[in-house]
Amino acid sequence: MTVPVHLRHDETFVLNLGPQHPATHGVLRVKLTMDGEYVVKAEPVLGYIHRMHEKMAEGGTFAQFMPNTARMDYLHALAFNHGYALVVEKAAGIEVPERAEFIRVITVELNRIASHLLWWAAFLLDLGGFTPLLYAFDDREKIIDLLERVTGSRLTYCYMRFGGVYNDIDDEFITGTREFIKRLRSRLPRFYHDLVTHNIILIKRIKNIGIITPEQCRRYGATGPVARGSGISYDIRKNEPYSVYPEFDFDVPVFEECDSMARYMVRMHEMEQSLRIIEQALDKLPDGPVMGKAPKMLKPEAGYYYSAVETARGSLGHRLVCDGGKNPYKLKLRSPTFSNLSLYGEVAEGMMLADALAFMGSLDLVIPEIDR
Amino acid sequence: MDTSIWRALFYLVGIMAFAGLNAAYLGWCERKGAARIQRRIGPCEAGYGGLWQPLADGLKLMSKQLLVPQGVDGIIFRLAPVLAMVPAITSMVVIPFSENIQARAMELSVLLLFALASLGMLAILLGGWASGNKYAIISSARAVSQNLAYEIPMLVTVITVVMISGSMNLREIAIDQQGGFWHWNIFRLENGHFLTMWISFIIFFICSVAETNRAPFDMAEAESELVAGFMTEYGSMGFGLFMMGEYLNIVVGACLTATLFLGGWDCPFGLTPGVWWFLIKIYVLIFTFIWIRWTYPRTQIYRLLNLSWKILIPFSLANLLITAALIKVF
Numbered sequence: 059m060t061v062p063v064h065l066r067h068d069e070t071f072v073l074n075l076g077p078q079h080p081a082t083h084g085v086l087r088v089k090l091t092m093d094g095e096y097v098v099k100a101e102p103v104l105g106y107i108h109r110m111h112e113k114m115a116e117g118g119t120f121a122q123f124m125p126n127t128a129r130m131d132y133l134h135a136l137a138f139n140h141g142y143a144l145v146v147e148k149a150a151g152i153e154v155p156e157r158a159e160f161i162r163v164i165t166v167e168l169n170r171i172a173s174h175l176l177w178w179a180a181f182l183l184d185l186g187g188f189t190p191l192l193y194a195f196d197d198r199e200k201i202i203d204l205l206e207r208v209t210g211s212r213l214t215y216c217y218m219r220f221g222g223v224y225n226d227i228d229d230e231f232i233t234g235t236r237e238f239i240k241r242l243r244s245r246l247p248r249f250y251h252d253l254v255t256h257n258i259i260l261i262k263r264i265k266n267i268g269i270i271t272p273e274q275c276r277r278y279g280a281t282g283p284v285a286r287g288s289g290i291s292y293d294i295r296k297n298e299p300y301s302v303y304p305e306f307d308f309d310v311p312v313f314e315e316c317d318s319m320a321r322y323m324v325r326m327h328e329m330e331q332s333l334r335i336i337e338q339a340l341d342k343l344p345d346g347p348v349m350g351k352a353p354k355m356l357k358p359e360a361g362y363y364y365s366a367v368e369t370a371r372g373s374l375g376h377r378l379v380c381d382g383g384k385n386p387y388k389l390k391l392r393s394p395t396f397s398n399l400s401l402y403g404e405v406a407e408g409m410m411l412a413d414a415l416a417f418m419g420s421l422d423l424v425i426p427e428i429d430r
Numbered sequence: 431m432d433t434s435i436w437r438a439l440f441y442l443v444g445i446m447a448f449a450g451l452n453a454a455y456l457g458w459c460e461r462k463g464a465a466r467i468q469r470r471i472g473p474c475e476a477g478y479g480g481l482w483q484p485l486a487d488g489l490k491l492m493s494k495q496l497l498v499p500q501g502v503d504g505i506i507f508r509l510a511p512v513l514a515m516v517p518a519i520t521s522m523v524v525i526p527f528s529e530n531i532q533a534r535a536m537e538l539s540v541l542l543l544f545a546l547a548s549l550g551m552l553a554i555l556l557g558g559w560a561s562g563n564k565y566a567i568i569s570s571a572r573a574v575s576q577n578l579a580y581e582i583p584m585l586v587t588v589i590t591v592v593m594i595s596g597s598m599n600l601r602e603i604a605i606d607q608q609g610g611f612w613h614w615n616i617f618r619l620e621n622g623h624f625l626t627m628w629i630s631f632i633i634f635f636i637c638s639v640a641e642t643n644r645a646p647f648d649m650a651e652a653e654s655e656l657v658a659g660f661m662t663e664y665g666s667m668g669f670g671l672f673m674m675g676e677y678l679n680i681v682v683g684a685c686l687t688a689t690l691f692l693g694g695w696d697c698p699f700g701l702t703p704g705v706w707w708f709l710i711k712i713y714v715l716i717f718t719f720i721w722i723r724w725t726y727p728r729t730q731i732y733r734l735l736n737l738s739w740k741i742l743i744p745f746s747l748a749n750l751l752i753t754a755a756l757i758k759v760f
Contacts, residue, residue: 081654184654186728192468259729412655412730
């Protein structure tokens with residue numbers, strides 16, 4: 059609603075949204091103070107799926123933490139793999155063969171598309187459109203089959219190793235990926251844009267709803283599509299390049315409208331850009347080993363190390379503190395969704411219930427990544 | 431014995447069977463239709479093409495206990511599902527399936543149908559209110575404002591039809607449209623009514639989608655916002671009756687649309703009119719309901735009300751005036 063409403067703060071009731079609710083996609087609880095259908099105050103309550111991953115990192119060796127990374131953001135698990143591998147390689151000074159970095163980028167970008175497809179499906183489900191879910195899952199299934207072929211798992215990957223990757227890609231993966239690129243490119247305009255993006259009901263539902271100002275983004279540290287939908291051109295892959303991303307030609311989609319539609323469009327365009335990156339990476343793929351020389355037992359020198367990667371939801375930072383021992387002294391993660399969710403309460407104030415939930419969907423929340 | 435008793439018995443059994451079959455098998459049709467739209471197969475385990483699925487679902491629902499949560503109004507809570515189903519079945523009494531198949535040809539049958547449709551809305555209100563659940567109450571409030579907003583344009587368009595036919599008897603309205611599609615109210619050549627009646631038809635159809643709480647206007651059971659809306663606290667056959675009532679309302683809405691605008695049992699080309707044409711028309715309309723539901727996302731409650739108050743009501747009123755003028759002029 060564009061007209062500001064006068065909220066009555068004295069005639070409210072509390073609506074407990076979650077931890078089990080169809081719209082929160084996980085165990086998020088939002089305490090909503092409502093005036094009729096209007097949200098007076100929204101208070102996200104976290105911690106329902108806290109598993110002490112950061113503490114677990116201190117208990118084992120560096121390699122033993124790798125499977126945990128995939129359990130945080132299960133939708134873009136490979137980016138978490140990648141981020142952790144990068145920070146440990148930085149600490150231990152391990153060289154990664156170029157082919158391994160290319161393979162990392164290809165799989166991470168495939169995983170990013172899968173994550174955006176699932177977000178798209180879930181977002182439309184929040185808006186009451188069930189059919190797009192199955193179209194998106196149809197395409198996502200192809201990616202998962204490809205990734206299963208090289209990584210051995212379908213959702214929680216543990217594919218990266220310090221110094222390379224676990225498994226080389228084969229010709230079947232390469233041809234399958236090229237076919238998938240062709241398939242998604244032909245389906246994006248028809249099944250995604252014609253059916254959904256240009257639908258008048260959808261446009262009315264998400265245009266000018268959930269305005270996040272650039273100032274709010276900076277204050278809460280929002281990153282990823284949320285920031286890029288508010289006109290902030292910030293993508294770790296471009297701004298603080300890591301891995302072999304500088305070798306590829308790709309754009310960072312930025313939209314100035316600041317509303318849910320802008321965030322929607324950012325993600326739709328990002329899928330196309332990821333396809334471009336994968337295509338270039340497959341063309342330039344060098345020969346060579348996929349595993350560099352890395353000691354069996356890592357003992358990085360004592361010190362502080364930081365590395366950041368761009369996941370589907372924003373920038374993910376790993377801060378590693380080493381004391382010269384064989385396990386991390388401390389590992390702290392800066393996860394994107396936590397910052398993105400933090401601004402929810404401020405922005406959702408004064409919205410109607412249905413809009414507030416559509417806005418929540420547009421943030422692309424993955425709860426296990428917030429709680430860790 | 432008196433033939434009128436046999437006739438009453440025949441229609442009682444016939445209407446109950448028609449209503450029961452439709453309530454059960456529209457669920458199956460919806461699931462199959464949705465599956466085809468979504469490139470899946472749909473129910474296929476129970477019987478050929480999943481044809482026994484409604485029976486299995488019904489048995490499952492019936493074998494469950496109707497849980498009445500603590501602190502709810504027990505009588506209203508149990509009454510509401512019944513109230514959802516009964517008016518929908520009762521409505522069938524006045525629907526003319528063909529020239530000779532109609533239980534009661536009442537003079538004010540159009541009015542009766544709308545009165546019964548409003549009773550169905552009462553069931554949603556009472557069910558949500560008695561549940562004592564916040565989601566259910568929000569859902570009830572939405573359902574009431576929605577039904578109120580959409581009954582007005584619906585009634586105004588019906589008045590245009592009544593003016594053209596000069597009767598509030600559904601049977602006479604249908605008889606008035608016999609003899610090919612150019613006689614149907616939607617395309618009526620006579621007096622130039624085709625100029626405005628197709629707009630009335632569209633308004634009426636949109637309103638009947640909204641009246642039956644179907645997507646994209648299913649505000650009352652928006653599962654991503656209100657969990658299950660007014661049905662949140664209902665299980666077993668309480669839930670089952672609400673679902674059946676919803677499907678029956680769709681059938682009644684389709685029957686009404688077919689009778690008022692599409693010539694009832696009339697054949698489009700003037701050949702062998704009969705009940706089969708009526709059935710074809712209502713199932714095409716019902717399929718359209720299903721098609722819309724599985725294609726579009728849900729709209730928002732205030733957009734829904736804006737659509738009614740700002741677009742549908744002015745248009746239907748203008749239509750009414752133009753139709754009246756056309757009748758007067760010719």
